[in-house]
Amino acid sequence: MEVLFITSNEGKFREVEKIGRRYSVEVRWHREEYFEPQASSLHEIARISCEILSKKIGKPFIIEDSGLFIESLMGFPGPYSSYVFKTIGNEGIIRLMNGIENRKAYFLAIVAFFDGKDIHIFEGKTEGRISEAIRGNKGFGYDPVFLYGEKTFAEMGDEKNEVSHRRKAFEKFFRWLGKQG
Amino acid sequence: MEVLFITSNEGKFREVEKIGRRYSVEVRWHREEYFEPQASSLHEIARISCEILSKKIGKPFIIEDSGLFIESLMGFPGPYSSYVFKTIGNEGIIRLMNGIENRKAYFLAIVAFFDGKDIHIFEGKTEGRISEAIRGNKGFGYDPVFLYGEKTFAEMGDEKNEVSHRRKAFEKFFRWLGKQG
Numbered sequence: 001m002e003v004l005f006i007t008s009n010e011g012k013f014r015e016v017e018k019i020g021r022r023y024s025v026e027v028r029w030h031r032e033e034y035f036e037p038q039a040s041s042l043h044e045i046a047r048i049s050c051e052i053l054s055k056k057i058g059k060p061f062i063i064e065d066s067g068l069f070i071e072s073l074m075g076f077p078g079p080y081s082s083y084v085f086k087t088i089g090n091e092g093i094i095r096l097m098n099g100i101e102n103r104k105a106y107f108l109a110i111v112a113f114f115d116g117k118d119i120h121i122f123e124g125k126t127e128g129r130i131s132e133a134i135r136g137n138k139g140f141g142y143d144p145v146f147l148y149g150e151k152t153f154a155e156m157g158d159e160k161n162e163v164s165h166r167r168k169a170f171e172k173f174f175r176w177l178g179k180q181g
Numbered sequence: 182m183e184v185l186f187i188t189s190n191e192g193k194f195r196e197v198e199k200i201g202r203r204y205s206v207e208v209r210w211h212r213e214e215y216f217e218p219q220a221s222s223l224h225e226i227a228r229i230s231c232e233i234l235s236k237k238i239g240k241p242f243i244i245e246d247s248g249l250f251i252e253s254l255m256g257f258p259g260p261y262s263s264y265v266f267k268t269i270g271n272e273g274i275i276r277l278m279n280g281i282e283n284r285k286a287y288f289l290a291i292v293a294f295f296d297g298k299d300i301h302i303f304e305g306k307t308e309g310r311i312s313e314a315i316r317g318n319k320g321f322g323y324d325p326v327f328l329y330g331e332k333t334f335a336e337m338g339d340e341k342n343e344v345s346h347r348r349k350a351f352e353k354f355f356r357w358l359g360k361q362g
């Protein structure tokens with residue numbers, strides 16, 4: 001089986017290609033930038049992006065979007081995680097959380113699949129806490145401030161891939177795909 | 182002369198209607214929610230939204246978008262000012278700026294006009310600084326943390342309307358419109 005993955009991020013494509021192989025799915029890279037809408041949830045953003053792209057692409061494909069959601073900051077940076085990372089970065093997150101007791105946060109990944117007719121959404125979530133300081137250098141993005149147990153994602157290295165939100169979302173999708181006619 | 186203003190915000194419509202009257206332009210309200218794309222600049226967001234809407238509306242209209250840009254935070258919250266306000270709010274801005282010396286910031290408003298064929302962009306900018314604390318209760322949004330001279334926008338009341346970014350952008354547009362055939 002073959003699936004088109006639309007992303008401009010090669011690293012993301014390589015990661016998903018690997019997961020796909022375990023499910024006997026060949027993930028092919030369709031490199032394309034697309035405009036994501038502004039919306040209050042990742043689900044909505046993925047669904048609308050998928051709808052817009054479906055008119056352009058016309059055949060089955062998947063897209064993926066993910067974000068960090070901090071409970072005491074009303075879900076911030078959430079759907080805008082990428083922009084927030086590029087501007088205030090992990091240092092900004094640490095400042096915003098300074099002295100705040102409730103440090104609960106989660107990473108969320110959404111996979112949207114267009115089957116040529118309908119859109120199907122798959123979700124992967126990993127819960128943790130925001131660390132008191134930036135720690136570790138093995139990950140990327142918010143990994144150095146996301147505590148999973150006693151370590152940050154950036155201190156975990158390959159262990160992280162076993163529990164990551166992206167992996168969970170894609171595994172759900174590949175399992176579902178395997179059950180389809 | 183008559184111009185359609187597409188916005189879901191009645192307050193914004195009323196403000197612009199008033200400015201229009203001084204230029205003998207009747208601003209009519211077209212209440213419609215539309216999806217804004219995620220992009221790195223307000224210009225780009227306004228232009229793309231305008232393009233998408235033009236296909237749907239098919240006749241001349243204006244839209245407006247605005248944001249707060251903080252120099253030492255790489256322009257944050259910028260194009261996502263509205264989402265950032267709803268989550269971390271002015272308290273978050275004060276935290277992020279705690280101890281930072283360079284407090285320069287500006288408000289930017291973009292008006293995009295579709296004339297039935299082409300898109301024209303008008304910009305209004307007002308420079309100021311981020312205050313050390315939340316001050317004043319006359320404004321809305323980021324007004325209580327935006328210092329214009331010695332007062333915050335939220336301490337200025339009606340004076341603010343004389344120097345606001347939105348007023349500047351719409352005045353440029355109305356003046357330009359008056360010069361068209």
